[in-house]
Amino acid sequence: MIAEPAAPSWYRCHVFCCTNERPAGHPQGSCAKRGGKRLRDYMKARAKELGLGDVRINSSGCLDRCEHGPTMVIYPQGVWYHYESREDVEEILSRHLIGGEVVERLLLPKRDGEGAAAGVSVPTA
């Protein structure tokens, strides 16, 4: 059975940006080396500027979807994104975190039967 929170969670949107860093030359690469850390810092600063007080932008260890890095996941919606520029981050901020919609073009591939983002509803401020 899947979780169905009955009411708002502690954070309306809780963002985890992978900032894992592997040694140079590692075959999987790492989100940090692809800009994950820099873009997470940018996203955190922008969320603050925009006054998104019910949103938290966290860094995290390896989310284990390295082939799509840099990656982030936003809970409780369980929506996974790839992003590689400030423009991508701005679109996630404006459309997902503020507008309450999923940014389809940045979604990571889903497993068969996986819920997000099909049918997910994103809460708005």
Add this chain to the structure above:
Amino acid sequence: MIAEPAAPSWYRCHVFCCTNERPAGHPQGSCAKRGGKRLRDYMKARAKELGLGDVRINSSGCLDRCEHGPTMVIYPQGVWYHYESREDVEEILSRHLIGGEVVERLLLPKRDGEGAAAGVSVPTA
């Protein structure tokens, strides 16, 4: 509106353990100094031993609930715990991650109207 995933998320349970470390003497303290990093390593190793392949144990930056540290949050259920011993971690593993129930005695305080853990249903393997 709250997210209601229509089907299982990428990870059945995605655990984020705060491993933030502040300078010595900081008034808020930090989860790392209270055992968060050590216990996160223990939890990760135990989840592997137990064969919990659909669960991910991650470290994260500051979850901003320092007064209750060490803290963790488990998504997509949005359940927050305080833990300070291997016994606490074992109970979260066996009861929440395997058994699909909330460990009430370790829950963090909720805001008025917050959903988890009231009415939350935890998926089982």
